[in-house]
Amino acid sequence: MLDAKPAPTASGNLFGWVHKNLLATPKDIVLTVLAIAILVMIVPPAANWLFFQASWLGSDRSVCSTLVQGGIQPDGWKGACWAFVQDRFVQFMFGRYPLDERWRPILVTIMFIALLTPLLIPKVPRKGLNALLLFIVFPIVAFFLLHGGFGLRVVETPLWGGLMVTLILSFVGIAVSFPLGTLLALGRRSKMPVIKTLCVTFIEVIRGVPLITVLFMANVMLPLFLPTGWTIDNFLRALVAVALFASAYMAEVIRGGLQAIPKGQSEGAESLGLSYWQKMRLIILPQAIKLVIPGIVNTFIGLFKDTSLVSIIGMFDLLNIIRLNFIDTTWITPVTPITGLIFAGFIYWLFCFSMSRYSAFMERHLDTAHQR
Structure with missing residues (x-):
């Protein structure tokens, strides 16, 4: 048997891949140009609104609104109001769960990740024990941690x-x-x-x-x-x-x-x-x-x-x-x-x-x- 030869230069580099997958036929060329044009029209304005001109920090609507004390800001509204998400992020995660008890859902999350991760990795042994802990023991422990009891405040x-x-x-x-x-x-x-x-x-x-x-x-x-x-x-x-x-x-x-x-x-x-x-x-x-x-x-x-x-x-x-x-x-x-x-x-x-x-x-x- 002869040794395998390297791929042709035309298809073994970036230019070869582009030619094969994007420019192989006239139809591919037209579709590629059309797709690039659509991306140029959509991606820059979307990225500009979502990230570059967005408001990231603030404690109220004044950092995001076009109206400030009844008047219009000189530069107007710019982008997304991520300050709203940043300010309410904890509430989005836990709802109205008491602030001083939020260590409990955080602990439950850590336990869940610690038990789920080895179960998802095929090479990690003792899958039966892992499944028993995740689907039988963990729900019971999580219930008492989240709801309360055994000395914990009931939520x-x-x-x-x-x-x-x-x-x-x-x-x-x-x-x-x-x-x-x-x-x-x-x-x-x-x-x-x-x-x-x-x-x-x-x-x-x-x-x-x-x-x-x-x-x-x-x-x-x-x-x-x-x-x-x-x-x-x-x-x-x-x-x-x-x-x-x-x-x-x-x-x-x-x-x-x-x-x-x-x-x-x-x-x-x-x-x-x-x-x-x-x-x-x-x-x-x-x-x-x-x-x-x-x-x-x-x-x-x-x-x-x-x-x-x-x-x-x-x-x-x-x-x-x-x-x-x-x-x-x-x-x-x-x-x-x-x-x-x-x-x-x-x-x-x-x-x-x-x-x-x-x-x-x-x-x-x-x-x-x-x-x-």
Whole structure:
């Protein structure tokens, strides 16, 4: 065998890449020029408004508003009002959580990152213990840290808000919907009529209504079915509603993966004497879940964004706590709403993009079927 030769000069450097990917055909040239023209028209003004002429520091609207004591500033309004975000940043993160107790959600965040990071790295050992600590032990410890008890001051859930509520709803929804959705998918494919009917009914009913309806039912209708004197915290109602709603969609994603597994895999497992649960746990589910990673992550991303709908039951997540501050007379300006919404959009995009990138990483890591 001859040794591999280096790439041709025309395609092995920057100019070769540009020619191959951007200027290969007349159509590519036209599209490249058009794209560059659009970027030149959009990017400089946007960057100028967002960064260079923005107001970064200040304690009230005077640094951002065009009106100062009834008159117009000589140089007029310039750019985004990031001073508003900087001044209310802590509230955006924790809502109305007491100032002297905010070390508790900060500690919970540190614990969450410390447990989640090794779970996401494939080479880190003891994944079972890590998962046990993250999904069983951590929620219990986090509840008592955030809510109080055992000597800690009780902080009622109506005082929770901001990004903290968004992350709690997302984490609980993801942690519950994945195993519950898997059981629903297996139940829907079951040969036992009662179990199959119950799973199909649950999935179709939940998928047939919007999340707002589920939240409204959990908040308004659920107390009517409880015994006299019983009550359930509004935040817990939201957690249950979001988890059940996501489970129905997750079940269909998992079912799609189960249907993609050849029947020979199941027959081969049965020929080895494996029981139903051994077959599913060791043979079928690992292959099915690997096939539907994009769909699973897509459901998680949708769940993360749908948490903003909890405002219907009086909870203020990141988006709603930002919108609540738009009516604060200290920061009422023409640019305060758009600046706050851009900040909220960036936070949502950051988390969703991170989940998307990790999904792509796991797909490459687990794609061993075609590797030599």
